[in-house]
Amino acid sequence: MLFWLWLPAPFPRPPVLASAEECAALAEGGSPAAKDLRQLQECIALDPDDVDLLADLAAAQESAGSPELAVATYRRALTLASEDGELRLRLGRLLMRRGEAAEAADQAALGLQVQPNRPELVELLGAAERAGGKAAQ
């Protein structure tokens, strides 16, 4: 205790995740829709709670013509980051395109709670209400 004896740490190291760095680089840059779908899925398998990767995956799924998958992925991302107004906007727009105006209105209303007066959300809410949707809150 009175002096320092440097010994190798006896704690076992966790296994090395070979592509974690690449995944982080993937999550932190580039256009979401342009990212490789498979690479995104691999990275999400490494960290299933990465909201940014989930958002990118949803955008990529949307561009790849899989709106159902994209909606499910957005919803999963929103369970992890319920206050993310950008995600709510993207999900709401997607829902509007699929004709689900009521839920789109819900997403817009929830988005406006964290991004008050954001024109895109106001516009989405208006469009959803005009289409017969009514926000629950």
Added chain:
Amino acid sequence: MIRYAALLALRLVVAAVCVLTAAYAVLNCSPFAFDMFIRPQLFPWVSQFATWHHLWWASAYLAGLVTIVADLRRPPAGAPGRRVAAHWLSVGYLLVGGATSAHLVMSPHLPTLWNDARALPTAVVALVPMLWLAIIDHLARPPAQVPGSDAGWSARQQRVLVACLVVAGYLWIAHVARAFVRAEPAGNPLAWVLTSLWTLALCLCALTCLYTCWCLVAALVASGTGERSAGRSAALVLLAGAVCEFLRRAVFPTIALEPVPAAIVAATAGITLATACSGLIRRLPAAGAGPRGAPPASRLAWAGPAVALLVLAVATGYGLDRLERLDWAFAGQKLTVMCEAGLALLVVWLATRRLPDRDWSARALLVPPALALLAVLATPRLALVAAAWTGDRALEPAVAFERFAAAEIAFRFISEGVIDRGGVDADYTRFLRHHASPQAGPVVIPEVDLAAPDGQPGRGPHIFLIAIDSLRRDYLSPYNAAVDFTPHIDAFSQGAFVFRNAFTRHGATQLAAPSLWSGAMVVRNVLAPGFERMNALEKLVVREGYRLAINDHTVAPLLRPTTPVTRIEPDVLSADTDLCSNLDALEAHLESSIEDPRPVFAYMSPMNVHILNTRRGGQESLDGEYPGFYAPYASRVRRMDACFGRFVSSLKRLGLYDRSIIVLTSDHGDSLGEDQYWGHATWIFPEVVRIPLVIHVPTALRSRMTTDLARVAFASDIAPTLYRLLGLGVRDNGPLFGAPLLVPAGEALVDRRRASFLLTSSYGAAYGLLRRNGRLLYITDLVEWREFAYVLPPGAVRARAWPITPDLRRLNQALTRERVSELGSFYRAAGRDAAPTAQARARTPADAADERRPRP
């Protein structure tokens, strides 16, 4: 014996004055400790000590002189040469010490000491009287006359081993008992067993290493000077080394002292202390030695030491509890544990003096440390097997073994000493330390203007910026549903923007406050003359014709003399500033100047919940219990909430509320016992960097603005936000600068979702990297030599620790490097072409004395 006790008492006086003088000079050596403790006169008794230092010094000189009166007499003819040398050294002490004391009385030195080149020599020279007296002690009495100096070191080997093993057992039992009381009681009982084994192995490893070192040094000394007193010499060498290393590794990093001065002062202090102890042993009266080598007289012979150890354990526990909340980065607690170990060794050593001497044994030298080492290596494997066998991951060593280390400072201290945690690699460490040190180059404060050139001055709303020092967001109901003691802040937040993901970029006020005022990330030394060049809020005040009302002790002294300022409660010392009286005074100021057409810009930074205040009065609550919260803190928050509510009512009564922007925030948070951390000195844990940020804007403005309440926000965004709310275009000054949090609807906010942000401590080399919209915080703490990772869900009250994988470490270290380089190059390169700041101006003693006076 009475004479010896008197000598000890007088020497203690000398030591106390010398050590305090050196400590004061060391605080002056470190720019951060100087700015934190000395310049603001944080502890009045320290300033008093400096003011009257010349008298203390003269008294210590006289006390030292009394102890060497016998040596001042001329030795008889034919006396040994060392006796003659002691005489002349004593005469030298009389003359040099007398002259120095007289000079100091006529021209006091300590009150003029500043953070300049004189501080380090003062710290070293302050210890010279102790060393001088110790040398006289050594010369005055040869080793042959010292009790117990006849035995060779090898005969003591087994006695030293027994003492070390007993002390290891004592430390383990005393601190395991304490950890059991303090740690979370829940969890797998097997984890407690494994953790207990681990701490026992650590204690045995540390103490047997000490024993091995003693043997090796004693053998070395004996081979050079003979067997006589080699054991004692070895113990003193170890004492000097221990003091030196303790100061260098555990104390000086907490005040960010540079490595070279730290090494010089630590080595001087270690040598001086060991020499002084050795000298006092030399002065021991001959009758002090008891019979040795005989069996104990009775079993009761062990009762005394046992009781002494029990008292020591209780006293240490009490001392640690008292120190915990006022400690500075564990330095005081570690010192307590180190003193405890030293005293325990002394007690056990004295208790074992009746043990028979035995011949030197190589087996006794090698086997105990080898077994202890084996235990240290085997216990984690045992834990892994247990985890695999039971399927309980809480038994894994990285989780289970942290429990006692987090709950009990002694085990943390021992663990840090014995185990290399790895990860903070040398190159990375060197890089960060270089950037934190003055060797990285002089800081040049750039001229920065947040407002774009097209902005036009106008008559804006009143602005009330309340940045409560150390206010945690989870003690406010807008951020924590469990809080029921801030109803007024809750009501205020209903009609305001509550930023749910706000951070400070700097732990502690020294950098956090200038960062808030400049709207930028800052570096050490920026808070100096020249700061006005980047003081965005002051520029806003001047440009928009505000009248500034301020209660602050950090930035206010650096405002331009031409800025119109009304100082609120200027005579109150920094640590005593109180939100309630601040707001009462501000309200009186508003009422008295209600006819003045100019808008008011008020800034308050009260210290109600600063650790200095929440630990006062025996750490008691002001008004009862707060289950789940730290009551002394929560009760003060409740009191502030009531005062804030009254102030808001007053604004409404005066018709100002809807014509005002009100910002309620803090410069940083505070650790309130999380993993035994208290305060915010040199670390940047989640509870320190997360802050509340609530902004009320006039209704008309509110309906036109948009924001993202969940986006990562910083205190450095407040200044650009105010600019934008006043209709000024905000210039993009790069990633080190803040950006508006509120913009007109239709205007885009700066995208921060994927960016990484550097956070730094004000006083220590601790760096944080905030990523993923504030969800991940990676900390490199070069004060504790550890790295931490946390997940911070925006909606959650508490952060949770995250395991550090090699990839996570590599990635975060690389990003931290990038951000630190950006910061360094901005402040060290951006201003190269600009005129040098006034900070370079040499400071005279007259300046120093002037700045120490309480500020009007």
